[in-house]
Structure formats: C-alpha cells, structure tokens
C-alpha cells in the first residue's frame with residue numbers, strides 16, 4: 001500500500017513547500033530586475049494563469065490517477081506509447097540538473113545564516129556587505145562546505161519519508177517565512193527608494209520587454225510552481241481521492257505568486273535606496289537584504305530568522321526534487337527508501353560540484369553566451385527543458401490521455417467543478433501549448449513576429 005499524506009492540509013503544505021523556495025525569493029526578483037521590471041511581472045502573471053496553473057492541475061491528475069513515480073506514471077496511463085514515456089525521463093533529467101545547482105544556491109543561504117548568527121552585517125558599509133557575496137562565491141572551499149551541508153540536510157529529510165520528514169516541518173516554518181517576508185516588505189516601504197522600487201516592479205514599460213523575457217517568464221512560471229520536473233506528479237501520487245484537485249491547485253498558485261510579489265516589494269525599494277542596479281543578477285538578494293539588517297534595530301536577530309527560513313524554504317523545495325529521483329529508484333528499480341535516497345543524493349552532490357566551483361576554480365569555464373557553469377545550467381533548464389517539458393505535458397493531457405480520465409479527476413468523479421473542467425480542458429488543449437510553442441519558436445528564430 002502506497003504511503004499517503006496524513007491530511008489534506010499536510011499535502012497542501014508540502015506542495016506549497018515545494019513551490020515556494022529560492023525561485024520566489026532569490027530568482028524572481030533578480031530575473032525581474034534583469035528583464036526591466038513591471039512588464040515582465042505582468043507577463044509572468046499571465047504565464048501563471050494561462051500555463052502554470054493548468055499544467056499544475058494536469059500534473060496533479062496524472063500523479064493521483066497513476067499513484068506512481070514520474071516515469072511509471074506515463075507508462076501506467078498510456079501503456080502502448082513509447083514516445084510519451086519519454087516525458088517522464090525528461091522530467092527526471094530536469095529534476096536532476098536543477099537540484100544539482102539549486103543545492104549550491106541553497107548553500108549560500110546557509111553561509112548567510114552563519115554570518116547572521118555571527119552578527120557580521122551590523123554597521124557595515126553597503127560596499128562591504130555587497131563584497132561579502134563575491135568573497136563567498138569565489139571561495140571554492142566554502143562553496144563545497146555549503147553544498148555538502150545542504151545536501152546532507154536533504155538526505156536526512158528524504159530518508160525519513162514523506163510524512164515524518166517533509167510534512168511535519170512545513171507546518172511551522174512556511175507560515176513563519178511568510179510572516180517575516182511581510183515584515184520586511186513593510187519595512188522596505190519606509191525606505192527612501194520605496195516609490196522608485198514599487199514603480200519599477202509594477203509599472204509595465206513594454207519597451208523593455210523582449211522575446212527572451214517572455215520565454216523566461218514562462219520558464220519561471222514552471223520553475224516556481226515546480227512543474228515539468230516530476231515534483232508535483234510525485235507528490236500527487238501520495239494524494240488520496242479525498243482531495244479535490246482544483247481548489248488545492250488554485251491555493252498553491254496563489255500563495256506562490258503572493259510570496260514572489262512580496263519578496264519583490266521587500267527587495268526593489270532597498271535596491272533603489274542604496275543605489276544598486278536592479279539588473280545585478282544572482283547576487284541581488286544577498287547583496288541587498290543584509291543592508292537592511294545592518295541598519296535596523298535587532299538586525300542580527302531578524303537576519304538570522306530570515307536566512308533560517310529561507311534555507312528552510314530552499315530545503316522543502318529541494319526535498320521535493322530529491323523525492324522525484326528517490327521515488328523513481330524505489331518504484332522502478334525496487335530499491336528500499338534508504339538506499340534510493342543515499343544513491344541519488346550522492347549522484348546529485350557530485351553533479352553539483354562543478355556548479356559550486358563556477359565562480360572560483362572553474363570560473364574560466366564559460367558554457368553559454370559567456371555564462372558560468374551555474375548560470376548556464378539554470379539558463380538551459382529554465383529556458384529549454386522546462387518550457388519543452390511543460391509543452392509536452394499540456395499536449396499529453398489535452399490530446400493523448402483519455403478525456404474520461406481527465407474529466408473524472410478534475411470533476412472529482414462528476415461531483416462538481418464541471419465548468420472548471422471545461423475551461424481547464426480548453427486551456428490545456430489549446431492556449432497553454434500554443435503560447436509556449438509560439439514563444440519558443442520565436443526565441444530560437446524559427447518564427448518572426
């Protein structure tokens with residue numbers, strides 16, 4: 001008998017825990033900064049509604065109906081097709097690649113946690129604080145220590161299984177993270193850059209929007225909702241029939257988006273009040289937020305709390321990726337949980353080492369467009385693997401999978417949600433795949449708009 005979540009609340013929290021992570025607090029602000037602000041935010045919101053939410057529902061139905069790992073799901077639902085089984089493999093590969101570099105960034109949060117405990121930011125100059133980030137990423141030994149520590153934490157959680165490990169901690173720490181973010185956003189609104197920061201984030205200047213930006217927004221809508229990587233399929237495979245897919249999905253998408261927007265509101269005013277460039281890339285939150293902690297009363301305590309919760313948010317997301325790989329080994333290769341978790345953690349850890357050394361020992365290795373290893377992997381995963389994976393899942397659910405299965409799952413065996421089913425089915429058949437496909441063709445130059 002397959003293990004299940006102990007309650008509906010437990011499942012929602014685990015799925016929110018997977019969705020809310022570094023994507024919301026680290027990545028969303030910096031890609032918004034790099035893509036010109038408000039117009040990007042608008043496209044991102046449209047992408048969540050038209051692609052992210054429908055595909056989230058599709059993943060939930062696939063996982064819950066099949067009750068299998070990501071590779072097994074597609075085999076179970078369409079046993080005759082070999083082509084569609086490859087989606088499972090693509091998802092698995094994306095989970096592996098993303099976890100390898102996600103662990104590195106999560107390691108940075110641990111380092112900042114230690115810095116906060118040691119009260120390293122108090123009364124430091126902005127340049128000194130910004131410099132700490134550079135010092136961290138160019139130090140190979142610290143990078144490896146941070147990655148090792150973080151992957152060890154993931155191992156501990158996943159090895160204890162979904163209920164005891166993931167569910168228990170999420171219940172306390174996710175609400176706490178939300179509370180502290182709101183507090184920081186409120187503080188940011190009192191700084192001198194408040195007006196400029198808000199304008200940057202909310203005013204849509206379409207002249208700054210590029211096709212790259214649109215593809216990035218779509219890719220990010222998948223990244224932030226943990227889609228096209230098997231995480232939501234795997235989590236839903238532990239969901240029982242008592243839950244309704246639609247209400248759960250809408251809550252997750254809403255909470256995830258809310259956290260990202262609040263993170264933006266907490267960060268951009270500070271970026272402007274200390275005179276930083278919003279487009280300064282992956283170091284953005286690490287260079288800006290500690291500046292707040294340096295000046296406010298009780299800064300060290302707040303900073304410790306913030307990085308603790310951020311590390312936890314990263315952990316609950318990383319754990320869902322590791323669970324994808326572990327569930328695959330358990331279901332398909334018949335490993336026991338302990339052996340499966342250890343093997344996959346070690347494999348991902350080894351694969352993460354080049355990313356950890358991206359800005360130090362291996363800084364001369366530039367893969368794409370002159371980008372370092374970590375940035376290149378993130379670029380390929382977010383701009384290629386995720387949009388293609390999402391596109392395939394939309395086509396699969398909308399056109400290949402038996403409509404009766406979809407209808408029974410979304411309407412909860414005909415007990416409600418019929419109108420929702422009709423809207424969703426239309427979106428997943430036509431809107432989501434066409435949107436992703438057109439943007440993708442334009443991006444690779446095969447289509448000129």
Ligand code: PFF
Pocket residue numbers: 018019020021022023024095098223224225226227229230231232317318320321
């Ligand atoms: N959704 C997570 C975030 O926004 O940080 C990242 C993530 C977790 C991506 C799990 C993919 C995944 F399967």
